[in-house]
Amino acid sequence: MKTITTKVLKTSDYTQFKKILGNRKVDLNHVKRLKESISEEDLMIPIVVNEKNEVIDGQHRLQARQELQLPVYYIVVDGLGITQTQKANMTNKTWTLDDFLNTYVEMNYHHYKVYKQFKDRWQLSNSECIALLSGKLYNGNGDSQKDFQKGTFGVKDLEWANDVAMKIYQIEPYYSGFKRRSFIFAFIHALSTEGFEFDKFIQKLTYQSSKMVNCTSKSQYMRLIEDIYNYNQPQEKRIRFN
Numbered sequence: 001m002k003t004i005t006t007k008v009l010k011t012s013d014y015t016q017f018k019k020i021l022g023n024r025k026v027d028l029n030h031v032k033r034l035k036e037s038i039s040e041e042d043l044m045i046p047i048v049v050n051e052k053n054e055v056i057d058g059q060h061r062l063q064a065r066q067e068l069q070l071p072v073y074y075i076v077v078d079g080l081g082i083t084q085t086q087k088a089n090m091t092n093k094t095w096t097l098d099d100f101l102n103t104y105v106e107m108n109y110h111h112y113k114v115y116k117q118f119k120d121r122w123q124l125s126n127s128e129c130i131a132l133l134s135g136k137l138y139n140g141n142g143d144s145q146k147d148f149q150k151g152t153f154g155v156k157d158l159e160w161a162n163d164v165a166m167k168i169y170q171i172e173p174y175y176s177g178f179k180r181r182s183f184i185f186a187f188i189h190a191l192s193t194e195g196f197e198f199d200k201f202i203q204k205l206t207y208q209s210s211k212m213v214n215c216t217s218k219s220q221y222m223r224l225i226e227d228i229y230n231y232n233q234p235q236e237k238r239i240r241f242n
Helices: 028-040 059-067 082-092 097-106 110-122 126-134 142-150 158-169 181-191 198-205 218-230
Strands: 004-011 047-049 054-057 072-077
Touching: 028 059, 047 059, 059 072, 097 110, 097 126, 097 142, 110 126, 110 158, 126 142, 126 158, 126 181, 158 181, 181 218, 198 218
Parallel strands: 047 072
Antiparallel strands: 004 072, 047 054
8 A cells, every 4th residue: 555645845955856767758848848937936836756755756847946946845655656657747748659668668678679779770750660560550550559658569570670661761762751651651561462572663663753752641652652563564463452
């Protein structure tokens, strides 16, 4: 059972507080906004810490007050940890997928460390990285993103994901929008289509690159890829995307 010290305590010893392992990085812009708000009117809102003085809720308020050289008000709740920190922060300033990534990497979660290496290497957005590494490509990756937030995300086939990412970058000389989300998902669909030959597509792209224009949806990109690939193809070797 959690023990709560309902009394609001006060201190100017900022060094007594600790960052809890796995908490997201401090957003300096958010700290700046808090400093401006506190300077205008100090509501003296307490931070929440556990019995180890690890900050559960209020790390941005703590830094803002420290930079303003103001005393910190705090409440102690025994037994709280990173799960409660995430919940508290999600009700205040929404956690991004990068926040969750940094949390689980710091906590030494293997799949998240692999994910970060992949993301840093290929410089793709989280949406594409999650899809490629989870292998969930066509039915939306909402469930995968929820798994990612909960810490249960798993890498399915790193070798395949790296191969697809490498092929995506081979499009760059012919299309500056090669990292657009809709294009990437259309391209992955093409690679997974029976009869589609990547080398043949690249060869045809060398003299049809002017056809590669920005589209607003995956389906439009699929029609574009189809049109480029089927140019001068015998009827029996043409592809059609479902």
